[in-house]
Amino acid sequence: DGGITQSPKYLFRKEGQNVTLSCEQNLNHDAMYWYRQDPGQGLRLIYYSQIVNDFQKGDIAEGYSVSREKKESFPLTVTSAQKNPTAFYLCASSTGDRGPSYNSPLHFGNGTRLTVT
Amino acid sequence: GQQVMQIPQYQHVQEGEDFTTYCNSSTTLSNIQWYKQRPGGHPVFLIQLVKSGEVKKQKRLTFQFGEAKKNSSLHITATQTTDVGTYFCAGPISSGSARQLTFGSGTQLTVLP
Numbered sequence: 001d002g003g004i005t006q007s008p009k010y011l012f013r014k015e016g017q018n019v020t021l022s023c024e025q026n027l028n029h030d031a032m033y034w035y036r037q038d039p040g041q042g043l044r045l046i047y048y049s050q051i052v053n054d055f056q057k058g059d060i061a062e063g064y065s066v067s068r069e070k071k072e073s074f075p076l077t078v079t080s081a082q083k084n085p086t087a088f089y090l091c092a093s094s095t096g097d098r099g100p101s102y103n104s105p106l107h108f109g110n111g112t113r114l115t116v117t
Numbered sequence: 118g119q120q121v122m123q124i125p126q127y128q129h130v131q132e133g134e135d136f137t138t139y140c141n142s143s144t145t146l147s148n149i150q151w152y153k154q155r156p157g158g159h160p161v162f163l164i165q166l167v168k169s170g171e172v173k174k175q176k177r178l179t180f181q182f183g184e185a186k187k188n189s190s191l192h193i194t195a196t197q198t199t200d201v202g203t204y205f206c207a208g209p210i211s212s213g214s215a216r217q218l219t220f221g222s223g224t225q226l227t228v229l230p
Contacts (some may be wrong), residue, residue, distance in 0.1 A: 035220075039221055040222060042123075042221055042222040043160070043205070043207075044218040044220075045217055045218075048217060055201050058217065059219075083180075090160070103148055103159060103165070103209045105150060105162040106150075106160070106162060106207075106218065107162070108160050108161070109159060110158070110161050114177055
């Protein structure tokens with residue numbers, strides 16, 4: 001089955017440590033995204049990539065870094081510079097925009113719940 | 118900045134009652150998408166509306182896009198316990214050279230049996 005795999009499901013880290021969240025897709029999608037979800041705040045875009053070897057900052061990129069070396073993979077690193085890293089992180093992919101009136105629907109992974117103490 | 122606002126934040130209904138969530142944008146949207154997230158799950162795409170005044174139905178769910186393309190609504194008729202979850206609208210907001218989906222804060226629906 002095609003889909004998006006995020007691992008691990010739960011992650012615990014000590015404050016001051018960097019941590020990398022994995023996201024892999026076998027949907028052959030060009031675009032990939034990282035969102036952060038906090039209670040009552042919906043989803044906020046951290047980074048996105050529309051093509052291999054290229055990525056752009058979203059609304060809340062500070063304290064995060066990404067890479068897109070392969071089409072299938074878009075790992076997210078939460079650095080020690082991120083002030084409030086505890087959150088639910090969602091990776092998504094899409095086929096990419098088809099035109100000015102259309103945005104390709106997002107397919108989400110199951111998410112990684114990160115807790116930093 | 119440009120935002121997508123959604124109300125109400127929470128809604129409790131008795132099973133069989135109707136439910137509506139509203140989405141408003143500060144700017145005209147080229148399209149709007151709706152997603153559902155079950156408790157403990159991830160958002161799942163429901164539908165996309167593109168045309169002004171468009172109405173689409175999926176069984177008991179009715180989606181509307183306003184004439185000015187700045188607002189949208191999702192209405193569920195005769196709710197069931199399977200409708201429990203958080204419903205998000207999302208619209209494309211321009212950022213630099215790209216349009217990226219901006220999500221509303223969601224409406225968390227609880228259905229009481």
